[in-house]
Amino acid sequence: MMRHLIRTTAIGALFVSSVVFATPKMTVDLTLPEITEGQYHRPYVAVWVEDAKGQTVKTLSLWVWDEGHKWLKDIRRWWRKAGREDMSFVDGIASATRPAGHYKIDWDLKDDAGKPLVPASYTVFIEVVREHGGRDLVRQTFDLAAGDFSAQLPATTETGVIDIRLSGMTR
Amino acid sequence: MKLRLVALVSALCISPFASSHDRWILPSHYNVSAESNEAVWITSDVSASNQVFMVDKPVTASDVKVYLPDGKPSSPSSSYTGGRKSVFDVQLLQDGTYKFEKEVTPRYFSVYKVKGKEEVVRSRLDKKATAAVMPKDAYELKGSLTVARVETYVTRNKPTDKVLAPKGEYLELVPITHPADIVENEPATLQFVYDGKPVEGVSVAIMKDGSLYRNKPEEISLTSDKEGKVAMTLPAAGRYLLHASIERPSPDKSLADKTVSEIFLTFEAGLE
Numbered sequence: 001m002m003r004h005l006i007r008t009t010a011i012g013a014l015f016v017s018s019v020v021f022a023t024p025k026m027t028v029d030l031t032l033p034e035i036t037e038g039q040y041h042r043p044y045v046a047v048w049v050e051d052a053k054g055q056t057v058k059t060l061s062l063w064v065w066d067e068g069h070k071w072l073k074d075i076r077r078w079w080r081k082a083g084r085e086d087m088s089f090v091d092g093i094a095s096a097t098r099p100a101g102h103y104k105i106d107w108d109l110k111d112d113a114g115k116p117l118v119p120a121s122y123t124v125f126i127e128v129v130r131e132h133g134g135r136d137l138v139r140q141t142f143d144l145a146a147g148d149f150s151a152q153l154p155a156t157t158e159t160g161v162i163d164i165r166l167s168g169m170t171r
Numbered sequence: 172m173k174l175r176l177v178a179l180v181s182a183l184c185i186s187p188f189a190s191s192h193d194r195w196i197l198p199s200h201y202n203v204s205a206e207s208n209e210a211v212w213i214t215s216d217v218s219a220s221n222q223v224f225m226v227d228k229p230v231t232a233s234d235v236k237v238y239l240p241d242g243k244p245s246s247p248s249s250s251y252t253g254g255r256k257s258v259f260d261v262q263l264l265q266d267g268t269y270k271f272e273k274e275v276t277p278r279y280f281s282v283y284k285v286k287g288k289e290e291v292v293r294s295r296l297d298k299k300a301t302a303a304v305m306p307k308d309a310y311e312l313k314g315s316l317t318v319a320r321v322e323t324y325v326t327r328n329k330p331t332d333k334v335l336a337p338k339g340e341y342l343e344l345v346p347i348t349h350p351a352d353i354v355e356n357e358p359a360t361l362q363f364v365y366d367g368k369p370v371e372g373v374s375v376a377i378m379k380d381g382s383l384y385r386n387k388p389e390e391i392s393l394t395s396d397k398e399g400k401v402a403m404t405l406p407a408a409g410r411y412l413l414h415a416s417i418e419r420p421s422p423d424k425s426l427a428d429k430t431v432s433e434i435f436l437t438f439e440a441g442l443e
Contacts, residue, residue: 068205068206068209069204069205069206069209070203070204070205070209071204072204073202073203073204076441076442077442077443079202079204080202080351080352080354080441083204084202084204084326084328084329084330084351085329086329087206087207087328135442137442137443
């Protein structure tokens with residue numbers, strides 16, 4: 001009985017907090033399209049955020065082939081802006097390439113060091129590069145001081161429609 | 172046999188005064204990513220040509236110097252001279268930026284005329300030495316000192332700045348924007364120094380790869396400002412050849428009237 005009460009209260013508290021004190025976050029809904037033309041290799045994908053000066057503040061996702069670092073440079077902008085800086089950081093965030101499909105990437109609005117970002121203008125970049133295929137780089141600028149927002153980026157050859165939502169910002 | 176040998180020797184020694192030909196070092200990669208213990212091979216072509224990066228005449232690669240990211244000079248692990256180009260290999264073991272540079276040797280060049288003959292006589296000696304060997308009726312003796320730097324930068328993982336520093340002799344190019352950060356549609360700045368000091372009035376010509384396959388050269392012409400700087404925003408990603416030159420009166424007129432200092436730099440502009 002007591003245990004049940006505790007559990008109910010806990011669930012209740014969780015429910016309340018998610019409604020009233022929603023944690024600010026960004027969600028990137030990313031689709032990697034089915035590509036049937038030519039040789040298909042799973043793409044390399046990097047999703048990261050730069051500040052208004054073009055300095056990287058956070059890499060959200062890095063999906064690469066796990067054998068060596070040779071191909072990292074081909075994710076051209078991400079490599080130049082973030083990757084080449086620190087190889088142990090790259091090893092820490094890299095994960096395997098993904099097949100065509102729908103992926104949801106959540107970001108708690110903290111930088112690579114775990115510190116919350118200061119309210120300012122930022123740009124989220126999505127770079128998709130495929131061996132024997134193409135490369136697409138799409139971006140969306142947003143203002144952390146301007147509250148919630150959502151945007152939809154049109155499909156490119158290597159990316160499907162991308163939905164970007166900033167939520168929990170309204171006080 | 173002897174004749175053939177002479178012909179070969181002369182073919183291998185491309186005159187540094189053939190200024191109509193651009194000289195260049197073209198590395199296979201400008202920026203590479205590697206794991207810490209991995210050795211990365213870079214193979215480079217060295218040639219002299221009128222069309223950008225179309226190999227034409229071999230320029231020896233045996234005197235190429237490799238400056239390691241820590242600043243120490245090194246040499247290619249091997250090199251080869253062929254009919255139209257030379258090739259050298261370098262293994263990158265350190266992280267950072269390397270500089271590949273043809274050895275810089277200042278060379279004198281003199282010309283004079285002889286009475287009754289229309290043709291100019293050329294000499295590879297300074298004016299004083301030429302005067303000593305030329306016929307008594309020779310006239311209009313002129314001389315120049317030519318210094319050419321042929322160079323490029325290659326970066327493994329994180330770029331470093333040590334090899335970008337000028338040595339303080341003749342004309343040198345100091346990349347203010349790091350070569351690994353030159354990107355299409357983004358402004359980039361280079362600085363020219365002469366004997367280590369910023370120099371105004373350097374003529375700079377920048378040409379994109381593949382001039383053979385377009386009707387117009389599409390050359391970008393710039394001149395260095397008071398701080399020795401040129402600013403450029405390249406319209407497309409790709410490999411580029413930069414030629415910079417400046418002519419100055421020589422300090423010792425008995426040896427040469429003018430000093431011509433040149434730089435041939437190859438670099439890439441990355442995709443946005």
